[in-house]
Each structure stands twice: as C-alpha cells, then as structure tokens.
Amino acid sequence: MKKITFSLLFLSFTSLLNAQTAILDSVEMGASxxxxxxFKLSDGxxxxxxxxxxxxxxxxxxxxxxxxxxxGLPDLPTGERGIQVALYPNxxxxxxxxxxxxTGFYSWAKLYNDSLDYDLGAFNQNATxxxxxxxxxxxxxxxKVIGDSIYIVKTATATYKIAFISKISxxxxxxxxxxxxxxxxxxxxxxxATTYATKENVFFNLDNGQVIDxxxxxxxxxxxxxxxxxxxxxxxxxxxxxxxSPKWSVAVVQVGVGNQATNSDFSSATFANKLNxxxxxxxxxxxxxxxxxTDSSVFYLKNAAGEVWKxxxxxxxxxxxxxxxxxxxxxxxxxxxxxxxxxxDIYPNPTxxxxxxxxxxxxxxxxxxxxxxxxxxxxxxxVNATESIAQFKLDLSNLQSGMYFVQVAxxxxxxxxxxxxx
Numbered sequence: 491m492k493k494i495t496f497s498l499l500f501l502s503f504t505s506l507l508n509a510q511t512a513i514l515d516s517v518e519m520g521a522s523x524x525x526x527x528x529f530k531l532s533d534g535x536x537x538x539x540x541x542x543x544x545x546x547x548x549x550x551x552x553x554x555x556x557x558x559x560x561x562g563l564p565d566l567p568t569g570e571r572g573i574q575v576a577l578y579p580n581x582x583x584x585x586x587x588x589x590x591x592x593t594g595f596y597s598w599a600k601l602y603n604d605s606l607d608y609d610l611g612a613f614n615q616n617a618t619x620x621x622x623x624x625x626x627x628x629x630x631x632x633x634k635v636i637g638d639s640i641y642i643v644k645t646a647t648a649t650y651k652i653a654f655i656s657k658i659s660x661x662x663x664x665x666x667x668x669x670x671x672x673x674x675x676x677x678x679x680x681x682x683a684t685t686y687a688t689k690e691n692v693f694f695n696l697d698n699g700q701v702i703d704x705x706x707x708x709x710x711x712x713x714x715x716x717x718x719x720x721x722x723x724x725x726x727x728x729x730x731x732x733x734x735s736p737k738w739s740v741a742v743v744q745v746g747v748g749n750q751a752t753n754s755d756f757s758s759a760t761f762a763n764k765l766n767x768x769x770x771x772x773x774x775x776x777x778x779x780x781x782x783x784t785d786s787s788v789f790y791l792k793n794a795a796g797e798v799w800k801x802x803x804x805x806x807x808x809x810x811x812x813x814x815x816x817x818x819x820x821x822x823x824x825x826x827x828x829x830x831x832x833x834x835d836i837y838p839n840p841t842x843x844x845x846x847x848x849x850x851x852x853x854x855x856x857x858x859x860x861x862x863x864x865x866x867x868x869x870x871x872x873v874n875a876t877e878s879i880a881q882f883k884l885d886l887s888n889l890q891s892g893m894y895f896v897q898v899a900x901x902x903x904x905x906x907x908x909x910x911x912x
Contacts, residue, residue: 523812660681
C-alpha cells in the first residue's frame with residue numbers, strides 16, 4: 491500500500507500556525523504583590539485574587555493528595571515568615587485534644603512546598619514509602635488515604651494545630667483548632683473532585699474557617715509567590731514568579747539575544763512538567779537592584795493534546811506594580827510529526843457539506859480530527875476501521891467557509907491533509 495510522506499504536510503501546517511500574530515499581554519499582582527493572578531492563554535481572561543485570603547490549598551484531582559501552603563502571606567513585623575509549618579514531633583492524631591507543647595517550635599524543621607513537583611506540597615513532605623503521602627498513608631482495603639500526624643501552623647494572627655483525617659474519591663476531611671484548644675476543634679469536609687471539578691485547586695482560610703473558591707477555571711498561568719531557591723544558597727524562599735497549570739509541560743529554549751520574536755523552533759526542546767518551568771527564571775535583580783528580564787530565552791508550553799504556545803517576557807515591574815508584560819503565541823502542535831503514515835485521501839475537495847476520508851484500516855482506533863486555521867479542534871471522531879481500506883463520511887456542513895486541516899491518527903502515526911469548505 492502506498493505511503494505518503496508527512497514531513498512536508500506538517501511543515502506547511504506549522505508554518506501557517508507560526509504566521510499567527512504574537513499578542514502582547516500582561517498579568518499584574520499590584521503594588522507589594524497584594525494579589526495573585528490567574529490567566530488563560532487562549533483568550534487572555536484573568537482573575538485577580540487577594541494574596542492574603544487563604545492558608546491551605548488542596549488539589550481537586552481525585553488521584554492527587556497534594557496539600558500546600560500559601561508562600562505569599564506577608565511576613566510578620568518581627569521578621570518571621572507569614573506562615574510557618576512544622577510536623578508535631580511529640581505525638582500523633584490521638585493527641586489532638588491534649589495540650590500541645592510547642593516549646594522548641596522555632597527549632598523544628600519547617601515544611602515548604604516543593605518548587606518542582608506539583609504533588610509535593612508542604613504537607614506531603616517527609617513521605618517514607620510508595621503508599622506514604624506525608625500527611626497520611628494509603629489503605630489498600632478502604633482505598634482511603636488515612637492521616638497519621640499533627641501539624642503546627644503559625645500565621646500572622648494565630649497558631650493552629652491541624653490533623654488531616656482522610657481523603658477518598660476527591661473528598662478531604664481534616665480538623666483544626668487553636669493551639670490551646672482541647673475541645674475537639676472544627677472538622678471540615680471539602681469535596682474537591684465534585685464541587686470544584688472545574689478547578690485545579692480549592693483553598694481554605696484558617697482564620698475565618700471559610701473554603702475559598704478563588705481560582706479561574708481552566709487557567710494556564712498563575713502569578714504568585716511560591717517557595718524556591720533564591721540565588722544558589724537560599725532554598726525555600728518566597729519568590730515572585732509565574733507557575734503553570736499542571737496540564738502544561740514547559741521547555742526553555744536559548745535563542746540568543748534579540749531572537750525571541752523570530753524564533754518558533756521547539757523541535758529539539760525538552761519539555762518537563764515542572765511547577766516552576768517559567769517560575770522566577772524570566773527575570774533577575776541586577777547589582778543596582780533593578781529588575782531585568784531575559785532577552786535570549788523563549789518558554790514553550792505544551793499540553794497533553796500537543797498544543798504548543800510560545801511565551802517570552804518584555805517587562806517586570808517588581809514591587810511597584812507586580813506587573814509582567816509578555817508576548818504569547820500559539821505556534822503549533824507537537825507529537826504529530828510522524829515521518830510517515832497510512833494512505834489518506836479526501837474527496838470531494840473542495841466540498842460544501844460532506845467529504846469522504848479514505849485510509850488504511852485494520853485498526854479499531856483511528857482518530858479523525860478537524861482543526862481550523864487557529865489550530866482549534868472543531869470536529870473529532872474515533873473510528874472502528876476493520877476493513878483493509880476504510881472510508882469515513884466527514885460532516886463539515888456546520889462549519890464556516892474556509893480552509894481546514896484533517897488529521898488521521900492511528901497506531902502512533904498520523905497525517906494531516908488540507909480541505910476547503912465552500
């Protein structure tokens with residue numbers, strides 16, 4: 491059977507996407523970083539949320555047990571961190587209603603959110619095995635993560651004790667109280683996977699006992715303070731930066747000074763799913779204490795669908811306005827540039843309504859998708875093709891006139907053909 495080389499077709503497709511105009515946009519945290527900001531690449535929508543209205547964050551994924559803290563809370567007038575977390579070393583959850591002796595708290599090892607791994611929040615540290623998630627262990631019989639520790643959390647206004655009781659099917663249960671409370675405290679249940687299914691995280695304020703829904707659904711970038719190295723010798727510092735949603739992997743490509751605008755080559759980039767893939771790395775403080783931004787790096791973001799965005803900064807205002815100005819541009823799709831694929835033909839072309847896609851079959855999992863000139867999927871079908879030469883009738887009747895890209899993917903191979911809708 492005839493094979494059709496894919497490389498030229500892919501080149502023409504990505505070249506079209508690369509021709510899209512880069513858009514200048516920004517996120518702004520405000521003076522002294524009083525807000526955090528969530529941002530979506532696709533439409534530029536954003537949501538500002540006060541930095542000081544939450545203490546604990548919970549991943550909403552049913553498969554995740556991540557519990558993290560707010561690194562952006564303002565430090566105390568005495569110079570202490572805005573929030574400090576430590577594992578209580580003198581007992582377990584059975585001691586929750588007893589007097590908790592915090593003598594020596596300042597010498598206890600403090601817990602911080604990991605700067606790389608989304609799954610390692612402050613309360614996920616100190617894990618000892620594959621079924622130990624830090625704050626609790628997975629029970630293979632009940633399929634619950636069962637809490638086994640007490641944590642001490644000191645904020646600007648109070649000191650709390652917290653016991654995370656369990657998580658199952660996305661539902662967290664925990665209890666907390668002021669450090670000197672011996673009457674059981676307050677028990678909280680948060681159904682992250684259902685109530686907050688459209689969000690990556692849900693938040694909690696210890697001071698007022700409120701669950702806080704403060705995240706922009708479907709966000710891509712989150713401007714905030716997070717824990718990371720500052721310089722080469724200061725780990726776990728609150729630094730200002732931009733982290734990406736867990737759905738994105740990030741690659742940093744060194745393109746040379748002055749080449750950020752023209753570079754769109756991510757073919758050899760190494761993508762990694764790191765929380766601080768952009769992070770604080772796009773800016774630095776000069777010896778004269780002026781903020782400068784990188785003029786030689788491009789950040790490429792790729793999601794599971796293979797969609798790739800280009801991002802690079804032009805300005806950072808520091809504490810005066812907390813503003814980052816940047817260019818964003820959707821530049822293509824990764825992971826679909828197979829060297830060759832099975833025979834594909836489409837007719838009639840142009841068409842006013844339906845087109846027949848012809849391809850080699852003998853597979854139960856052929857995916858046929860149609861993208862517009864912005865790279866957005868407008869039609870998606872999974873075809874069970876058991877005959878040797880298969881045909882599929884593609885309905886384009888509801889689409890506007892113009893050129894579209896039909897991708898046929900099977901057995902790890904794919905091809906893209908253009909079609910014109912009259």
